[in-house]
Amino acid sequence: AQSVTQLDSQVPVFEEAPVELRCNYSSSVSVYLFWYVQYPNQGLQLLLKYLSGSTLVKGINGFEAEFNKSQTSFHLRKPSVHISDTAEYFCAVSYGGATNKLIFGTGTLLAVQP
């Protein structure tokens, strides 16, 4: 079955420290990968996407992610977090097909502390 796993439900980190949010997906021949951020009572905002090409992709707000096909992972990183980065982060995968629907992980709450 197609699935996305975010093992960390919550990641506490101090301001200006680096952070990595982990995402693994079930293997498939061809996948497109996305990270979305959700602030309280809001919808999802696209942070970055991997479609093809370079395995290191850069997104908004200083975030980047690395696609690793052999480990079926797409971890999100930021070298220095801010209080304003506190939010829920969702990894999502498109396994193709006619609809291009997204399969989401259960999310990781990034809690940045002063």
Added chain:
Amino acid sequence: DTGVSQDPRHKITKRGQNVTFRCDPISEHNRLYWYRQTLGQGPEFLTYFQNEAQLEKSRLLSDRFSAERPKGSFSTLEIQRTEQGDSAMYLCASSLSGRDQPQHFGDGTRLSIL
């Protein structure tokens, strides 16, 4: 680009009542999706429209749920005879055609069943 708009933002209703939500996608987007997000979970796919045609429905979409997209513009999602388990955030997303096109999400409608 005015973004995806959803109305209402919040809906509180008694069990057994019918509710209807509206989604206005980004104007040039021909693809429209509905997702449901329960507390502590990632969004789950409900249904997909290509223009006015509803091309896929998840098995999560019971007979009490119906979605329409007349004229390929705005979409409505109706839930009949609401149940406690219907309490969730209902998210709408739209995109252009093409597997590489990201989905843009609205802020959602939060449904609470009393």
